[in-house]
Amino acid sequence: MSEPIRVLVVDDHPVVRQGLRTFLDVQDGIQVVGEASDGATCVSQVERLRPDVVLLDLRMPGVDGTEALRRVRALPDPPKVLVVTSFTEPSAVLPAVRAGAAGYVYKDVDPSALAAAIRAVHAGHVLLHPDVVRLLAAGDAPTREPALTAREREVLAEVARGRSNREIARSLSLSEKTVKTHVSAILGKLDVQDRTQAALYAVRAGLV
């Protein structure tokens, strides 16, 4: 931490800017080098001051936070952008995360936590509020597990025992054709190429 981390504060409320500045001035190794009150100013200040980290509010008049973020990210050798927002609705911040924000914290963090966030972001990490992570990990990509039908699970269990289609047909009193149909559906749902991989999946999933 020899060189201080140079920080630009961007928020349309002077009170918030002053608050953040006061927070950060007492932190070792962090130096607030400028402020901006809207997206356009933010971009020009980044070009002029070359900060290491930008603290950016999302809700701003004119060029909004997300757009400012995109423009800053488009600059050569862009700074890390830490979104500091007051609304607790994480879905609003997803576009920002996709646009390349290096982090996302609520305004109510305490000073040392904010400093930790700035240092982490400066060190190259991406830092998110737990809610956002939940949203990304759960809501967005629903991790839909295969959802096999009852019959398909039965067939898969047989496949996982190494049975051939003919054997499965006999044991479940089906035509071999039907077994093939089920196996085919299973492969599609599990997104695997052949019965061997399906069998491995079944074992891993504990369907043996």
Add this chain to the structure above:
Amino acid sequence: MSEPIRVLVVDDHPVVRQGLRTFLDVQDGIQVVGEASDGATCVSQVERLRPDVVLLDLRMPGVDGTEALRRVRALPDPPKVLVVTSFTEPSAVLPAVRAGAAGYVYKDVDPSALAAAIRAVHAGHVLLHPDVVRLLAAGDAPTREPALTAREREVLAEVARGRSNREIARSLSLSEKTVKTHVSAILGKLDVQDRTQAALYAVRAGLV
């Protein structure tokens, strides 16, 4: 930073444990209070030592990292768990993120970045490697497009024109049953609930 952050290091390689310990001993406000070499020991050490943060390797013999993570998270008042891994394959870490890891960094981070990560995690943030964020934000399932068969695309085109199953059957010289089968397969592949959503998809995808 009055109280030091108490850290437990969990890795099956003594060399890595020693390396992390050496890294962290020179950091202010961070104290390594113990080590574990496998998942089971990890859980018991967490119970005994009550660390603030656990540095956890995912690849371990016996109870593996993800499982250890789950068990630690199940304890009352669990510590933050920072996954420190050597493999650069981010997909391997997604389950850990979903299991509630508070962070994920590669082993090749430099000491101050690791310290920043520990402080950020301890402050309640979630901290990820940019690759993992990309993976999460991109939607995990690599947006594999549906891969409808030729016939299914024909049927979908009819659906997108607002035709009923009976009309589609007449126009394609099929039984209504077969049309239903195709529609059903289409709904499954597009992961939508009914023909209306399928029609909207078709329009968006330009299959009209």
Add this chain to the structure above:
DNA sequence: TAGGTCTTTGGTCCTAGGACCACGTACCCG
């Protein structure tokens, strides 16, 4: 023994019937 053909096995796509279930609408009756 090497190589080619023949057969089995696995798998896909398209077709389709039967048994059900859910939902909305129209109709009829008290």
Add this chain to the structure above:
DNA sequence: CGGGTACGTGGTCCTAGGACCAAAGACCTA
């Protein structure tokens, strides 16, 4: 007029045959 009922439509799951295609093994011959 309100409510129940019957019907049409959409959809699911299970079943299965036919036409094909690919890969692997078996078998046979030079």
